[in-house]
Amino acid sequence: xxxxxxxxxxxxxxxxxxxxxxxxxxxxxxxxxxxxxxxxxxxxxxxxxxxxxxxxxxxxxxxxxxxxxxxxxxxxxxxxxxxxxxxxxxxxxxxxxxxxxxxxxxxxxxxxxxxxxxxxxxxxxxxxxxxxxxxxxxxxxxxxxxxxxxxxxxxxxxxxxxxxxxxxxxxxxxxxxxxxxxxxxxxxxxxxxxxxxxxxxxxxxxxxxxxxxxxxxxxxxxxxxxxxxxxxxxxxxxxxxxxxxxxxxxxxxxxxxxxxxxxxxxxxxxxxxxxxxxxxxxxxxxxxxxxxxxxxxxxxxxxxxxxxxxxxxxxxxxxxxxxxxxxxxxxxxxxxxxxxxxxxxxxxxxxxxxxxxxxxxxxxxxxxxxxxxxxxxx
Amino acid sequence: xxxxxxxxxxxxxxxxxxxxxxxxxxxxxxxxxxxxxxxxxxxxxxxxxxxxxxxxxxxxxxxxxxxxxxxxxxxxxxxxxxxxxxxxxxxxxxxxxxxxxxxxxxxxxxxxxxxxxxxxxxxxxxxxxxxxxxxxxxxxxxxxxxxxxxxxxxxxxxxxxxxxxxxxxxxxxxxxxxxxxxxxxxxxxxxxxxxxxxxxxxxxxxxxxxxxxxxxxxxxxxxxxxxxxxxxxxxx
Numbered sequence: 001x002x003x004x005x006x007x008x009x010x011x012x013x014x015x016x017x018x019x020x021x022x023x024x025x026x027x028x029x030x031x032x033x034x035x036x037x038x039x040x041x042x043x044x045x046x047x048x049x050x051x052x053x054x055x056x057x058x059x060x061x062x063x064x065x066x067x068x069x070x071x072x073x074x075x076x077x078x079x080x081x082x083x084x085x086x087x088x089x090x091x092x093x094x095x096x097x098x099x100x101x102x103x104x105x106x107x108x109x110x111x112x113x114x115x116x117x118x119x120x121x122x123x124x125x126x127x128x129x130x131x132x133x134x135x136x137x138x139x140x141x142x143x144x145x146x147x148x149x150x151x152x153x154x155x156x157x158x159x160x161x162x163x164x165x166x167x168x169x170x171x172x173x174x175x176x177x178x179x180x181x182x183x184x185x186x187x188x189x190x191x192x193x194x195x196x197x198x199x200x201x202x203x204x205x206x207x208x209x210x211x212x213x214x215x216x217x218x219x220x221x222x223x224x225x226x227x228x229x230x231x232x233x234x235x236x237x238x239x240x241x242x243x244x245x246x247x248x249x250x251x252x253x254x255x256x257x258x259x260x261x262x263x264x265x266x267x268x269x270x271x272x273x274x275x276x277x278x279x280x281x282x283x284x285x286x287x288x289x290x291x292x293x294x295x296x297x298x299x300x301x302x303x304x305x306x307x308x309x310x311x312x313x314x315x316x317x318x319x320x321x322x323x324x325x326x327x328x329x330x331x332x333x334x335x336x337x338x339x340x341x342x343x344x345x346x347x348x349x350x351x352x353x354x355x356x357x358x359x360x361x362x363x364x365x366x367x368x369x370x371x372x373x374x375x376x377x378x
Numbered sequence: 379x380x381x382x383x384x385x386x387x388x389x390x391x392x393x394x395x396x397x398x399x400x401x402x403x404x405x406x407x408x409x410x411x412x413x414x415x416x417x418x419x420x421x422x423x424x425x426x427x428x429x430x431x432x433x434x435x436x437x438x439x440x441x442x443x444x445x446x447x448x449x450x451x452x453x454x455x456x457x458x459x460x461x462x463x464x465x466x467x468x469x470x471x472x473x474x475x476x477x478x479x480x481x482x483x484x485x486x487x488x489x490x491x492x493x494x495x496x497x498x499x500x501x502x503x504x505x506x507x508x509x510x511x512x513x514x515x516x517x518x519x520x521x522x523x524x525x526x527x528x529x530x531x532x533x534x535x536x537x538x539x540x541x542x543x544x545x546x547x548x549x550x551x552x553x554x555x556x557x558x559x560x561x562x563x564x565x566x567x568x569x570x571x572x573x574x575x576x577x578x579x580x581x582x583x584x585x586x587x588x589x590x591x592x593x594x595x596x597x598x599x600x601x602x603x604x605x606x607x608x609x610x611x612x613x614x
Contacts, residue, residue: 055531056510056522057522059518059522060519060526109460109461179501179531180529183531185527185528186497186528186529186530186531187529189494189529203488203491220486221486223486223488224486227484227569228484228546228549228551228552230484230487230499232486234506235487238498239488239489
């Protein structure tokens with residue numbers, strides 16, 4: 001129907017539209033009352049930055065179009081990236097922003113998820129007390145949701161990064177694991193590979209022997225003409241890495257258990273730090289952060305003893321969250337997506353700010369989903 | 379009279395082999411008109427209309443139901459029609475037009491013999507050159523889906539509608555994902571197939587549209603089936 005919009009039958013005309021506007025206005029007013037400045041990023045964004053950030057997978061999830069002068073453009077798939085860009089250009093260290101508008105996502109064939117829906121968001125940049133900022137963003141969104149029948153869940157991607165840091169292995173392996181935190185399948189494969197002695201093909205044996213003999217460049221040149229941008233030196237350098245890799249000690253059982261223990265940790269926000277200290281006593285700093293966040297949440301009036309915590313939560317979203325993550329879902333409405341979600345993304349600001357990082361945490365509410373939920377059962 | 383529309387490749391080797399395939403099963407397809415005209419008929423089936431199309435257009439025509447049956451490559455159906463299973467049914471593989479969609483890298487990449495290696499090289503390449511390793515292909519959906527399934531990151535697809543094997547030499551890509559039947563062209567261009575880089579095995583296939591209006595032509599299909607089954611009991 002032409003008058004329907006995400007999750008709402010009649011949201012584009014008359015009372016239905018008025019309800020949507022009122023809800024968006026209410027959310028924006030709440031964020032602004034918490035010190036946020038309104039911001040309105042462009043709907044049509046340069047695809048380069050987004051693809052560079054998210055990779056080729058984004059093309060399957062966002063709509064792209066082409067301008068003869070500006071090149072490939074993308075319909076805003078989320079607000080975080082353009083808001084970070086605006087903040088970086090703004091030239092201030094600390095700021096809070098509120099925004100509302102449409103985002104567009106390609107959906108898989110057969111999916112009934114909307115390709116266009118509204119988001120209203122609140123972002124806090126440059127705060128000096130991460131635990132307090134995490135708690136505030138969570139509390140502001142929770143307050144905005146009021147007494148809607150939603151269930152919160154929290155997580156912390158910082159734990160898995162801390163576990164990787166604590167592994168007794170070389171920096172290269174740690175880097176590879178960090179790179180695949182958001183791709184659980186490949187992460188698991190890497191972990192398996194690092195914890196077993198791999199058998200090596202005859203060809204690979206020959207290559208490694210050539211590295212030892214100092215004849216690897218000759219071997220590469222003999223295999224065919226040097227083709228393309230990747231040079232013989234780069235191939236030789238990786239062959240050397242492969243030799244180091246073969247000779248590197250396997251990850252210990254204890255290290256593998258540490259990673260899986262952290263990933264499987266499920267508790268409450270109130271108990272999470274204590275649980276983490278049990279499965280991973282060496283991750284003291286991460287546990288301290290968890291504790292500080294739980295305290296800050298409690299100070300903000302959140303009942304942390306009833307707030308679920310799952311260490312793996314947020315691992316399969318678009319890759320930018322790297323610390324505290326949270327979401328609110330509607331258990332009685334499995335047809336609706338998460339009503340609200342958010343998290344910390346300090347690393348993203350470093351990438352977009354050319355190495356200059358700003359602490360950043362924020363979240364979004366889906367106003368149409370809120371209205372659908374207020375409307376009762378599907 | 380209602381007619382069943384059968385889409386066949388409009389020219390070339392694929393058309394010849396398709397006509398042979400039907401002939402072996404007692405169904406004679408004749409080209410009509412002058413040699414350059416895209417027209418033909420199925421002898422003895424006045425209620426079948428031949429629609430001659432490029433093999434690349436047949437998937438779309440099946441998906442929207444403008445033709446009832448069509449012969450084309452599985453690679454084209456899978457690439458061009460996301461969620462094709464809902465709209466199109468594979469009736470039978472025809473045993474020719476074999477082509478594999480594969481991922482290939484330069485033969486000189488002695489350090490790459492698996493997707494695992496490829497992923498590691500992609501990371502190192504991006505760190506060194508400041509851009510993502512480029513894979514030239516015209517099969518964007520299939521390649522992206524394959525690489526996502528394998529958790530490969532730090533690559534980008536660049537479009538190549540022809541002479542894909544030459545892109546590495548021309549410095550417009552680092553790897554290629556393309557259709558190959560024998561692999562000879564790859565070897566001639568100093569490329570090697572990754573052993574676990576087989577994205578899709580494809581061959582010419584007779585497809586049925588689930589979307590087309592079958593209400594008055596289903597009998598024609600049955601009649602056609604009898605012929606095809608006589609010769610090819612395992613095919614259906």
